[in-house]
Amino acid sequence: MKKILVTGGCGYIGSHTIVDLIQNGFHVISADNNSRSKPAILEGVERITGVKVKNYTVDLCIFDDTHAVFVENPDIDGIIHFAAYKAVGESVENPLMYFENNNNSLINILKCASEFNIPHFVFSSSCTVYGNPDESPVTENTITKEAESPYGYTKQMGEQIVRLTANSNELQTILLRYFNPVGAHPSIQIGEIPIGRPANLVPAITQTAIGKLPQMQVYGNDYPTRDGSCLRDYIHVSDIAHAHTLALHYLIDHKNKSNCEVFNLGTGNGYTVFEVIKAFEKVSQQSLNYTVAPRRPGDITAIYANNEKARSLLGWSPKYNLDDMMLTAWSWEMKLKQEETLFGGKNAQLN
Numbered sequence: 001m002k003k004i005l006v007t008g009g010c011g012y013i014g015s016h017t018i019v020d021l022i023q024n025g026f027h028v029i030s031a032d033n034n035s036r037s038k039p040a041i042l043e044g045v046e047r048i049t050g051v052k053v054k055n056y057t058v059d060l061c062i063f064d065d066t067h068a069v070f071v072e073n074p075d076i077d078g079i080i081h082f083a084a085y086k087a088v089g090e091s092v093e094n095p096l097m098y099f100e101n102n103n104n105s106l107i108n109i110l111k112c113a114s115e116f117n118i119p120h121f122v123f124s125s126s127c128t129v130y131g132n133p134d135e136s137p138v139t140e141n142t143i144t145k146e147a148e149s150p151y152g153y154t155k156q157m158g159e160q161i162v163r164l165t166a167n168s169n170e171l172q173t174i175l176l177r178y179f180n181p182v183g184a185h186p187s188i189q190i191g192e193i194p195i196g197r198p199a200n201l202v203p204a205i206t207q208t209a210i211g212k213l214p215q216m217q218v219y220g221n222d223y224p225t226r227d228g229s230c231l232r233d234y235i236h237v238s239d240i241a242h243a244h245t246l247a248l249h250y251l252i253d254h255k256n257k258s259n260c261e262v263f264n265l266g267t268g269n270g271y272t273v274f275e276v277i278k279a280f281e282k283v284s285q286q287s288l289n290y291t292v293a294p295r296r297p298g299d300i301t302a303i304y305a306n307n308e309k310a311r312s313l314l315g316w317s318p319k320y321n322l323d324d325m326m327l328t329a330w331s332w333e334m335k336l337k338q339e340e341t342l343f344g345g346k347n348a349q350l351n
């Protein structure tokens with residue numbers, strides 16, 4: 001059974017990926033300092049898989065602490081590196097915190113991967129590396145433009161760091177560019193737990209609908225799109241998760257044609273903000289309380305993926321549609337509320 005180190009394993013995409021890895025026969029360990037996540041999410045992973053995943057609560061920016069994980073686990077066969085800050089707005093307010101955290105943690109992990117001759121490495125990247133593309137769908141060869149935020153720059157730099165490191169040693173790597181991950185595992189045992197007021201659209205919708213937020217703002221209805229609101233490629237988090245399992249198999253089976261390959265992970269469909277709200281209202285049978293507000297600085301008008309490369313080379317095909325994404329996101333929000341009621345305090349079980 002191959003052992004995989006998942007950094008950021010207590011996070012949203014990390015925890016869903018751990019479930020998929022376990023269900024596909026991998027042994028998984030996590031390294032997550034829980035600065036932006038809840039260790040209790042691994043209890044949800046255990047409820048789904050029956051497996052208790054060990055998490056090393058280490059700050060990956062501290063080399064010695066990161067190195068100690070590898071000393072204790074010399075049999076790691078592959079790494080999936082999620083651990084990073086990812087709030088676009090926060091990165092604008094505090095760029096150095098983002099450059100330090102996201103780049104230093106990546107560098108330490110890559111140093112250890114080289115020292116311990118770990119052959120396979122998957123990097124969590126983002127469609128944000130494309131900047132504001134001239135047209136969509138974007139392919140993996142679409143020229144990446146100026147990033148729209150320091151967060152986006154850390155993903156662009158991260159890709160270069162991985163690419164150039166792979167060129168200098170035996171590391172075989174894959175960069176996975178997520179479009180907009182949304183929704184929750186169909187078991188509703190794990191899902192997204194935003195820290196503070198959610199910046200992203202779908203948790204803002206579900207928190208407004210459940211009453212955590214009084215009202216939601218639609219940031220702009222004057223964009224050159226079919227209904228004036230921004231267009232994105234929303235993709236279910238469990239589809240994203242499964243792509244990581246397929247990416248590891250692709251490397252383990254030596255199917256990769258270079259030591260650093262890039263894949264877009266999107267559905268290939270674009271939906272506007274108003275269309276997402278409409279889908280949510282349909283599946284939740286609730287009308288959403290929102291207003292139209294001015295555009296949000298840094299937002300791009302439209303982007304969605306050409307996902308043919310992941311389909312043909314990884315054998316990946318997204319299973320969940322927009323209604324599934326909305327229904328699982330809403331079900332998870334209702335579960336968080338129920339736990340708050342059952343156990344008192346804010347998400348007591350997940351503290």
Ligand code: WQD
Binds near residue numbers: 181220
């Ligand atoms: C989507 C659309 C908003 C909130 C970013 C990162 C990306 C990934 C996902 C990490 C935009 C609109 C949002 C709200 C709104 N991050 N919106 N009201 O900005 O496309 O992508 O988050 O993995 O890398 O770049 O996602 O969900 O913030 O916004 O109208 O309350 O929803 O203006 O048009 P985004 P988002």
